[in-house]
Amino acid sequence: MRFEQIRRDRSVYEHPVQRRASGGAGGIRVGTRGSALALAQARAVVAQLERIEPTCSCSLVAVTTTGDRDRATSLTILGGSGVFVKELHEALLAGAIDLAVHSAKDLPTVLPLELEIVALPVRADVRDVLITRIASSLATLPPAARVGTSSRRRRALLAAARPDLKLLDVRGNVDTRLRKLDDGSYDALVLAAAGLERLDRLEQVTEYLDPDVFVPAPGQGALAVVCRRDDPWRDIFARIDDHEIRLAVTVERSFLAAFGSGCTVPLGAYATVEGERVRLRVAVAPNESGPVIRESAVWHRDEAVEGAGALAQELLRTLAAAAGRSWAPGAKPLTGRRVLVVRPAGQEQELVERLRRLGAEVVVEPLIAIVPPEDWREIDHTLLRLSDYDWLVFTSANGVRSVLDRMSVLGIPVEMLTRVRVATIGPATARALQEYGIEPALVPDRYVAEAVADALVAAGVAGKRVLLARAAEARDVLPRRLVEAGAEVEVVPVYRTEQRPLSESVRKELQGGTIDWVLLTASSTVRSLVAALGDTSSLHERVKFAAIGPVTASTARAYGLRVAVVATRYTSEGLVEAVVRAERSAR
Known part of the structure; x- marks a missing residue:
């Protein structure tokens, strides 16, 4: 090669x-x-x-x-x-x-x-495998054995086979997971045989799990x-x-597609091509606790893709009946509501989790990408002189991660941040800093730039050197206020935001009114959405916008967006609370 x-x-x-x-x-x-x-x-x-x-x-x-x-x-x-x-x-x-x-x-x-x-x-081999040092098979694992898997499908199948086991989430690559097994964090792991085969690690396998029972993804x-x-x-x-592989995988994906492209239902589907026939085994459950519903069907190869979709529709109805109230309309305050989240990729998970717990169907469409600065030289020079500053101010979690990652590249120990006083704009930014073991000295009561400025002025920044690490596109209100208060301010853009295109499917939903709420978590998300849409007049009148705070709301209204609610707490939690209050009032 x-x-x-x-x-x-x-x-x-x-x-x-x-x-x-x-x-x-x-x-x-x-x-x-x-x-x-x-x-x-x-x-x-x-x-x-x-x-x-x-x-x-x-x-x-x-x-x-x-x-x-x-x-x-x-x-x-x-x-x-x-x-x-x-x-x-x-x-x-x-x-x-x-x-x-x-x-x-x-x-x-x-x-x-x-x-x-x-x-x-x-x-490669489609099967799941068990890896353990304490038993010869899944059946012989001791009660309450700790089994690691990050798959909802595997959790549901394990719960059905051995409800006495303790199922724990595990992330990381194969080597990382195996190390966690060796250090005693887990008693067993369930992994895909294919990955171990490609890494030449099949000698680790304790048991290959029957794909008719442990139906693969x-x-x-x-x-x-x-x-x-x-x-x-x-x-x-x-x-x-490979035409045979394509047919089998297409049949499996047809079954999955009927559950929706963002499906989080525990689901397995495994097709085999046998001459002119295609056999599909499936297993689905309403949640990780079950019950698991299993089916098997055989079609002529020309009918298999359509047949798999039809089978999925049947099972969706069966699943809803088996799940009972947890799938019933109105069980949670946002049940039946479709909510669009447009915040940067990789930063939506907490918000998505909270919305799903409240019953919402979440559409994730990141319209902003967080990208590195075009040139690191100014930032590097500044970070090497951290001890020259009295205050370091972060206005976002992105700024924290960018600075700490760059410090790691430069070989600057995290402990250098203890030599300056650190201020953050709010609790999310503070949590990002705390992940590195650094406790901020100042977090204002209100989570906007004006509140950070007021708190720093009250702390006495006159004559002090302040380093402001922020996005290249941020507002100038904070450095201006600090300069007016007598501080010597150095602004360093430590990351940039880039706009992403809006997918045609989401555009059609916004125009057709099948999206109920759009969550606006910053003025940058407003600008990106408007730029991606091009024409905001095409938005359906059913679509409502929720803003995380007054600054974001003001930006949205300036672009002609209909802001239905504004959070009173300027956090993602406060934003969701505002939407829930609005929904309860409407009902």
């Missing part, structure tokens, strides 16, 4: 990328996540490409996804579907890579219109290659497609 290089995602996004045809001077750029497993999968696809087209030259480009950045939060809270693919598809659409290699089970059922699954070339074990529909090498990429 002729790999030119493996590049990290910073090289993709720090500088503008001109879209170019595949196979040009730089060869075919293959996008992948940066884990050992993802790289192994990408190399397997490249090997196939180079076998069928020996003249092609490929390089791997490693891209960090939402799921990679946040290793602590449950995948269910992160949103599950799409958290490992979104940034790769953005790189494809931007022309920064020419194709992306995914685990097929990570792909949402709806892709951007410009992209397609051009090939499903490889499928749709697409499990298969690799999916995604490219732009207009890519000039599309036909070359398509030559590595």
Whole structure:
């Protein structure tokens, strides 16, 4: 294999990328996540490409996804579907890579219109496996054994097979999970056989779980290659497609699609092609506690995709009956309401979790990307002189993460922040700082720039040196007020925001009135939404907007958006509370 290089995602996004045809001077750029497993999968696809087209030259480009950045939060809270693919598809659409290699089970059922699954070339062992040091099988694990898995499907199937086990969430790559098993954090793990096979770790397996009982996730074990529909090498990429694998995975994804592209229901679907027949086994549950509903069906191969969708519709009705009140309309204050969240990717999980607990159907459409500064030199020079400042002020959690990550790159210990007094704009920013073991000296009662300024002036900033780490596009009210109070202020933009396009599906929902609420968490989200829409007059009159505070509300109204509620507490919790109050008043 002729790999030119493996590049990290910073090289993709720090500088503008001109879209170019595949196979040009730089060869075919293959996008992948940066884990050992993802790289192994990408190399397997490249090997196939180079076998069928020996003249092609490929390089791997490693891209960090939402799921990679946040290793602590449950995948269910992160949103599950799409958290490992979104940034790769953005790189494809931007022309920064020419194709992306995914685990097929990570792909949402709806892709951007410009992209397609051009090939499903490889499928390894589809089974789940048990790994344990204390038993010979799942059946012989002792009662209350701690079993780690981040999959809702596996939790539901484990609960059905062994309700006496203690099921714990576990995140991280395969090596990280195995280390947690070895250090005693867990008694057993349930993983995919395919990943262990590709990493040459099958010797770790204690037991292979029967796929008729432990029904695999749709697409499990298969690799999916995604490219732009207009890519000039599309036909070359398509030559590595395996038609039997494609049919089986398409049937599984048809079943999944009937539950919705953002499905978080515990669900397994496993299809096998047997000549002219396709057999599908499925298992679904209303939640991780069950009950698990199992079905098996056989169709002629020409009818299997449609049949899988019809079977899913039948099971949806059965599932609703089995779930009882938890699926009944009106059980929770936001049941039946569709809520659009447009805040930056990777930062929506707490808000999404809270909305789902209240019964809302959440549509996640990040319209802002948080990207590094174009040039780090000024920031680096400033961070190396941290002890020269009296105050360091953070106005967002993004600023905290950007500064702390850059300090790590520069080899500056976190303890340097104890040499300055640190102020944060609110509790979310304070929590981001506390994750690094630093306690802010000042958090104002109101979470706006004006309140930070008032608190700093009251603390006595006259004659003090203040370093303000913020977004490049932030308002100037805070530095202006501090300068007026006699402070010497240095403003350093430590990150930028970039607008993302609005998907056609969400645009149609906003125009058709099938979105009930749009949550506006900052003025930047307002501007991005308006820019993405182009014409706000096309919004359906049913769509209501909720603003996190008066500044955001003012920005929204200036653009002609109908702000129905404004949070009295300027936090995501306060924003959700305001929507709930409005819904209860309306009913």
